[in-house]
Amino acid sequence: MERSSSFLAHIAAHQGSIILIDKPRGPSSHQVAAWVREITGVSSVGHTGTLDPPVSGVLVILLGRAVRLTTILHQDDKEYVALLRLQGDVxxxxxxxxIEHFTGRIYQRPPKRSAVKRALRIREIHELEMLGRDGRLVLFRVKCDSGTYIRSLCHHIGMACGVGGAMVELRRTRSGPFSEKDCVTLHTLRDAVEKARAGDDTYLRKIIRSPLEALHGFPRIQMKESAADAICHGARLSSRGVVSHDTFQMEDLVVMLAGDDFIGIGEALVSSSRIVPGEKGLVVAPRLVMQDIGVYPAVWKAHKPKREKS
Structure with missing residues (x-):
């Protein structure tokens, strides 16, 4: 497996990668991630947005350094198709x-079987659409905040109808920018790795995705390569190191790039309208760094504290 391992090791050692798996019903998300680890040989593997064993659909698998993005990508909006069984005629x-009344901000408490604290939480239902029904069986699509419990939503819809209701089946059709059409099965992934083992990694390269695809929609800022090593050391980006930028507001999360290289994600210290490339002023504080120290030339100088006069 030299060639496939070499390619995947290269991905893991640089900026990491993403594989979109169509999770089948049955195994847990953790088990699917473990199978991906076994198939690819990449030791560091994670996922965003846990799917319960009976639920199928889009599972974003992170490889190598992309695992560092877990907390950010967990916040992505999700979309589901659910089957609700009403317990009476409506x-x-x-x-x-x-259904119309459940669009917008709703209150939820995690189910008893949930692994998280059962505190009351607010989630937003962005879209809720009935796709069809057969008597007491109702098929609907929901686009919602991450962390929304669709099982609870089905129960509450049934209660609001005055008859009760329960979720029968659930499938995640979208996670962030990725839809079910972008996914591959575990069997397809294994086949691609086997082909790479035989010397053809064409199919494997089509499956492997850049972490930047998961950050579609985040504003971006291009920096000079001379500023990259300082960022990797935790320094804040100055206007003098900025080449170009998108529009963003203070405290927004910003993707930091040096050419095509993904340096990391930072928090904007000012709005983009106040940035004047080449001038003084701090503009972004790094929150997550994707590159190693020493990859870029260290042309910056660390600040040395002044000695007190005796």
């Missing part, structure tokens, strides 16, 4: 009216 008009 007219189409009444059901449509109830």
């Amino acid at each position: 007219s189409d008009a009444e059901l449509a009216e109830v």
Whole structure:
């Protein structure tokens, strides 16, 4: 497996990578991640947005340094298709009216079987659409904040209808910018690795994705390569190191790039309208660094504290 291992090791050793798996019903998300680790041979593997064993669909698997993005990508919006079974008869008009009331901000408490603290939380339902129904079975699509419990949503819709209800089946169709059409099965991944083992890594390269794809929509800032090593040491980016930038506001998360290289993610200290490339002023504080120290030339000088006069 020299060639496939070499390619995957290269990915893991640089900026990491992403594989989009169509999780089957049955195994846990942790088990799927473990299988990806076994198939690829990459030791550092994680995932974003846990799917319960009975749930299928989009599972974003992070390899190598991309695991550092876990906490950020966990916040991505999700989209699901769910099957609800009502426990009594409800007219189409009444059901449509109830569903409409659940669009927007809702209160939820995690189910008893959940691994997190059962504190009341607020989540936003961005879109809620009934796709069809067959008697008491209702198929609907929901786009929502990360951390929304669809099982609880089904239960509450049933209660609002006055008859009760329960989720029968659930599939995640989108996570952040990725849809189910972007995913591959575990069997497809294994086949691609086997082909790479035989000397053809074309299929494997099509499956491997850049972490930057997961950050689609984040504003970006281009810096000079001469500023990159300082950022890797934890220094804040100055306007003097800025080449170009997108529009963003103070405290926004910003993707920091040096050419095509993904340096990391930082928090904007000022709005982009106040940045004047080449001038003084700190503009971004690094929050997550993707590169190693020493990859870029160290042309900066560390600040030395002044000695006190005796």
